[in-house]
Amino acid sequence: MTKPEVIERVRCITVTVRNNKVIISEERIRTVLKLGDKHDDPISLNKDDILDGFRGMGYVGDFRQKKDIKRNGLTRDWRFILHVIAMSIAHRKGGYDGLNLV
Known part of the structure; x- marks a missing residue:
C-alpha cells in the first residue's frame, strides 16, 4: 500500500x-x-526563458504571431528529441505537433 505522509517536516511516500x-x-x-x-x-521557467531556449535550439518561427511552438520549426534532431520527451510524459494519445504556451 502506498500513501503520502509528512515525516519530520519532509513530504514522503511510504510503501x-x-x-x-x-x-x-x-x-x-x-x-x-x-x-x-x-x-x-x-x-519551472517563465515564458521568456522557454522562448530563449527554443531560439538557442535554432527555432525558426515568429513567437509574437502564434501562442504555440511547432516542431517543424526545429531541426530534425531536436524534433526527434522533443518527440521522445513528449511521448514519455504526455497522457494523451495524439496531437504532439505543438507545445501550448498559454
Whole structure:
C-alpha cells in the first residue's frame, strides 16, 4: 500500500515492499538518480526563458504571431528529441505537433 505522509517536516511516500516499510523522499530520488540539482532549484521557467531556449535550439518561427511552438520549426534532431520527451510524459494519445504556451 502506498500513501503520502509528512515525516519530520519532509513530504514522503511510504510503501511496503516484501513486508518492509520503505520511505521515499524527494531528496532520496534526487540522490539515487544523480540529478545534480538542489531542492531549492527552480522547477519551472517563465515564458521568456522557454522562448530563449527554443531560439538557442535554432527555432525558426515568429513567437509574437502564434501562442504555440511547432516542431517543424526545429531541426530534425531536436524534433526527434522533443518527440521522445513528449511521448514519455504526455497522457494523451495524439496531437504532439505543438507545445501550448498559454
